[in-house]
Amino acid sequence: MGIVCPYSWDVPGGVQQHVGDLAETLMAMGHHVSVLAPVGDPDHPTPPHLVSAGRPVPVPYNGSVARVRFGPRTSARVRRWIAEGGFDLLHVHEPAAPSVSLLACWAADGPIVATFHTSNPRSRAMSATSTALRSALEKINARVAVSEAARRTLVEHVGGDAVLIPNGVSVRRFAHADPLPGWPGEGGSLGFLGRLDEPRKGLAVLLAAFVRLARHRPGLRLLVAGPGDPDLSGVPDDLRDRVVLVGRLDDVDKVRAYHSTDVFCAPNLGGESFGIVLTEAMAAGAAIVASDIPAFDAVLDGGAAGELFGVGDPDHLAARAAVLLDDPDRRTALSEAARTAVRAYDWGTVAADIAHVYETVLTGDGHGPVRPSRIRPESGTPIGPFPRGERP
Amino acid sequence: MAVILLILVLTGFYLSWRATRLDRLHHRVETARAALDAALLRRAAAVLDLVASDRLDPASATVLTAAANRARRADDDHRELAESALSVALRTTLAGHGGPTADPWRAEVLLAARGVHLARVFHNDAVSDTRRARRSRLVRVLRLAGTAALPDYFEMDDQVTVTARTRPRADPD
Numbered sequence: 185m186g187i188v189c190p191y192s193w194d195v196p197g198g199v200q201q202h203v204g205d206l207a208e209t210l211m212a213m214g215h216h217v218s219v220l221a222p223v224g225d226p227d228h229p230t231p232p233h234l235v236s237a238g239r240p241v242p243v244p245y246n247g248s249v250a251r252v253r254f255g256p257r258t259s260a261r262v263r264r265w266i267a268e269g270g271f272d273l274l275h276v277h278e279p280a281a282p283s284v285s286l287l288a289c290w291a292a293d294g295p296i297v298a299t300f301h302t303s304n305p306r307s308r309a310m311s312a313t314s315t316a317l318r319s320a321l322e323k324i325n326a327r328v329a330v331s332e333a334a335r336r337t338l339v340e341h342v343g344g345d346a347v348l349i350p351n352g353v354s355v356r357r358f359a360h361a362d363p364l365p366g367w368p369g370e371g372g373s374l375g376f377l378g379r380l381d382e383p384r385k386g387l388a389v390l391l392a393a394f395v396r397l398a399r400h401r402p403g404l405r406l407l408v409a410g411p412g413d414p415d416l417s418g419v420p421d422d423l424r425d426r427v428v429l430v431g432r433l434d435d436v437d438k439v440r441a442y443h444s445t446d447v448f449c450a451p452n453l454g455g456e457s458f459g460i461v462l463t464e465a466m467a468a469g470a471a472i473v474a475s476d477i478p479a480f481d482a483v484l485d486g487g488a489a490g491e492l493f494g495v496g497d498p499d500h501l502a503a504r505a506a507v508l509l510d511d512p513d514r515r516t517a518l519s520e521a522a523r524t525a526v527r528a529y530d531w532g533t534v535a536a537d538i539a540h541v542y543e544t545v546l547t548g549d550g551h552g553p554v555r556p557s558r559i560r561p562e563s564g565t566p567i568g569p570f571p572r573g574e575r576p
Numbered sequence: 577m578a579v580i581l582l583i584l585v586l587t588g589f590y591l592s593w594r595a596t597r598l599d600r601l602h603h604r605v606e607t608a609r610a611a612l613d614a615a616l617l618r619r620a621a622a623v624l625d626l627v628a629s630d631r632l633d634p635a636s637a638t639v640l641t642a643a644a645n646r647a648r649r650a651d652d653d654h655r656e657l658a659e660s661a662l663s664v665a666l667r668t669t670l671a672g673h674g675g676p677t678a679d680p681w682r683a684e685v686l687l688a689a690r691g692v693h694l695a696r697v698f699h700n701d702a703v704s705d706t707r708r709a710r711r712s713r714l715v716r717v718l719r720l721a722g723t724a725a726l727p728d729y730f731e732m733d734d735q736v737t738v739t740a741r742t743r744p745r746a747d748p749d
Contacts, residue, residue, distance in 0.1 A: 319597055322705050325604060326698045343708065344701040347694050537690070544694045547611040 185210070185542065186271040186554070188262075189221035190283035192240040192251035194228035198351075198460065199277055199301050202330070205352055207233060209535035220265050220284055222253035237261055237284045245281060252283035262287045263556040271554045273297060273542055279321060280342070289320035294554030295545045297538075298324045300346060303333035325545045328538070331479065347541065351460055352534035355526055358439050358467035364407075364430070367444035371403010372509045375445030375470070377438070377461055378452075380429075381412035386451030386475065391418050391427070392498035393451075397506060398423050404509070409433050409441045442468035446515065447508045450474035453496055459483050466490070466526035471515035473504045489525035490518060595720045601706040605727045608699040612730060615695040616659060619688040620644045623662065626681040636669040660733040663689075667736050689736040696734055703727045 189203040200221070207217045208231075217233050222240035230236070238258055240251035262284055266274070273295045276285040280302070289296060298321075327346035329335035335346050367373060374394060378385040387408070394406045395418065404426065408414065411432040419427055433441055442448065448470035450462050459479045465472055466483075472490030474480040484490040491508065493500040508515055527533065623644040627637045643658075643665040650658035666689065670682070706727055715721060 322597065322601060322709070323604075325608065325702070326694070327701060344704050345697050346701070347697045540687070540691060541694055544611050544615065544691060544698065547614050547695075 185215060185217060185273045185275055186266065186269045186288075187217060187219045188274065188276040188285045188288045189219060190250075190252055190276075190278050190281040190285040191222070192224045192253075193221040193230060193234060193236075194223055194225045195251055202299075202301070202351055203277055204231075205354055205531050206535060206538065207231075209352070209531045210539070213535065213539065215539070218265070218269050218271070220262065220288070222251065222284065224251060235265055237265075240283075243282060250281060250283070252281060254282055254284070254287060258284060259287050259291065263291045266292050266554055266556050269554070272546060274554050275299070275538075275542075276324075278302065279324065280317065286317070286320055289323055291556050292323070292554050293557040296324045296554075297326045297328065297541055297545055299328045299330065299349075300334050300338045301330050303331055303337050326541050328541060332482075333479070349534060349537050349541070350529055351463070352531035353460065353463040353467050353526065353529050355467040355530040358442060358464050359469070359523075361436075361439040361443045361468070363444040364437065364440050367407060368446050369403065369405060371405065372401060373405045373407060373445040373447070374505060375407045375409075375441065375448045376451070377409045377441060377448075377465075379412050380408065380410050380414035384453050385410075386453045386496070387414055388418065389451040389453070389475075389496055389498050389501060390449050391416065393449075393502040393505065394427065395419060395423060396498065396502040397509075398426060401509070407441065407445050409438070438464075439468065442470055446471065447505050448472050449501065449505065450480060451501060452477060452480070462490075463526055463529045466522035467530075469519040469523045471508055471518045472522060473501060473508065475501075483525075483529070484522075485525050489521045591718065591720065594714065598706075598709055598715065598721050598724075601702065601709055602721075602724050602727070604702045605699070605706050608695070608702045609727075609730075612692075612695040612699045615688070615691040616647070619685070619692050620648045620662065622681075622685045622688040623666070626685050629681045631679070631681065632669065639665050640669055656730060656732045659692075663733045663736050670736065686736070689734070693734045696730055696732065700729045703729050 187203055187207055189200055191197055191199050193200060203219060203221070207219050210217050211233070219231075219234045220237050221234060222238060223230060223234070223236040224240050237253050238261060240253045242249045243252050244250075245252065266288065271294075274288055274292050275297045276288050277299045278301050279285045279289050279298045280300075285298075289298075321342060327338065327344065328349050329338055329346040330349065330351050332348065335348055338344075338346050374390070374397075376387060376390055378387070380387055390406070391414075394404075398404050406427045407430065408427060409430050409432075414429065416424065416427065430437075430441070442465050448465045450459070450465070450472065452459075452475055454477050459474075462472065462474060462480055462483050466489060472484065474484060474490055474492055475495040476492040477495050481487070481492060484492060486492075491504045493504045508518070623640050626632065627641050627644075632640070643662040647655075647658040647662045666685065670685070709715065710721055710726060
């Protein structure tokens with residue numbers, strides 16, 4: 185099958201990660217996979233199954249700057265990739281973004297599966313009022329949303345419906361690691377991972393809770409990992425050196441960070457459509473305290489796989505964390521529960537469900553491999569045989 | 577004269593494109609419906625296999641056999657009700673064994689039921705796209721849809737497991 189990723193492959197991001205992990209898992213299951221994505225840096229290491237759609241250009245999309253790729257040359261490249269791939273099925277990601285996914289929908293005739301990642305209630309880009317976008321999205325046989333919020337965004341802006349298949353986490357990659365040097369330490373420790381200067385990640389709530397706890401626990405430390413400049417003005421000077429900032433971590437150290445603290449905290453205030461940080465922490469077997477936003481409540485099985493506290497309430501967070509810090513047996517029990525619950529989100533399970541979607545779409549479709557369409561839908565003009573190779 | 581001709585040609589292209597789009601939508605509904613029929617048959621067969629494997633209590637076995645057979649034999653007018661009844665029967669007899677299971681017969685029933693849910697969402701999605709396209713005035717006046725019947729949704733209860741989340745809550749979004 186052919187998988188299309190709209191965003192630049194060499195820039196880290198949720199969609200790219202999802203496509204990469206999905207492709208690898210599908211190949212391990214015996215499928216033949218080709219991934220089409222824009223690649224900005226030609227020296228960036230890419231896997232052999234990746235086909236470049238050209239250099240991306242930065243475009244304001246969906247409230248931030250997306251690195252995408254479009255234009256007539258890209259369109260020709262997409263058509264050639266489809267013609268040469270002989271795919272049973274195309275799986276496009278984020279097809280409403282102005283990039284190669286949308287071009288692939290336009291250019292292809294045959295079974296198409298689409299995954300929607302965006303969960304932005306005010307996404308103007310998603311309101312599919314334009315005929316061009318609508319006619320491309322109409323060709324999709326099966327729509328998948330990665331979260332309930334993403335599904336709702338899709339239903340509100342495009343209509344129709346989608347099945348829910350969550351993001352996967354590579355449990356094996358997070359299961360075992362040594363703690364970072366000097367952690368977790370004797371006096372107990374709390375952990376946080378996420379952007380430090382993004383208020384919705386809730387670091388301020390955790391800092392406030394830490395100040396309350398640290399007064400009575402002289403050895404307690406807080407490990408804070410992630411990019412950005414945090415606002416530490418709420419932390420008194422004498423506690424400042426017990427808040428340890430380790431900055432942005434690479435993939436290996438990130439896994440070690442999940443194994444480095446007694447209690448992992450996810451104090452997010454909202455806006456998380458799924459909670460990938462949480463599933464990673466669960467895969468690492470962390471004892472978790474998380475805010476009770478719907479996404480976390482669902483992933484933690486209503487509190488069975490980790491403690492929940494009232495969102496934005498530092499006192500409640502401090503109380504929950506204190507209980508866990510004092511009770512190693514409870515931590516072990518939660519860790520076990522988390523490792524069990526996260527299996528539902530393992531890529532093995534998730535990719536099998538996605539393969540089930542492929543099977544469903546291919547049942548009753550005796551239509552052969554995906555071909556480039558003869559008619560270019562955006563202009564309505566027949567263009568005859570598909571142009572081989574790129575014209576200068 | 578040339579201008580009128582050009583307009584006529586362009587209009588022709590536009591209308592044929594609209595008709596192609598409609599045709600493609602109807603094709604999408606047909607294949608989705610075939611997939612849904614296949615998924616429903618697979619589920620009923622999986623249920624009968626589970627009963628035949630002789631690992632259920634006699635009461636559950638009787639209920640499931642009756643529901644699965646009714647679902648398989650139902651005509652189009654009664655199919656949605658019969659399939660929903662099979663879902664309810666499964667929900668009662670499997671009583672929340674929604675998690676991973678080591679029993680291959682039970683696993684096949686759960687997998688087939690998931691397939692029904694997937695196929696039904698894709699089918700109804702295709703139906704709603706088609707019905708929306710056919711609401712357009714141009715399509716109605718020029719009868720671009722030809723003689724194709726307006727497709728109908730397939731409405732049924734397709735949940736067979738009791739979810740672990742028992743606390744319904746208002747969504748703040």
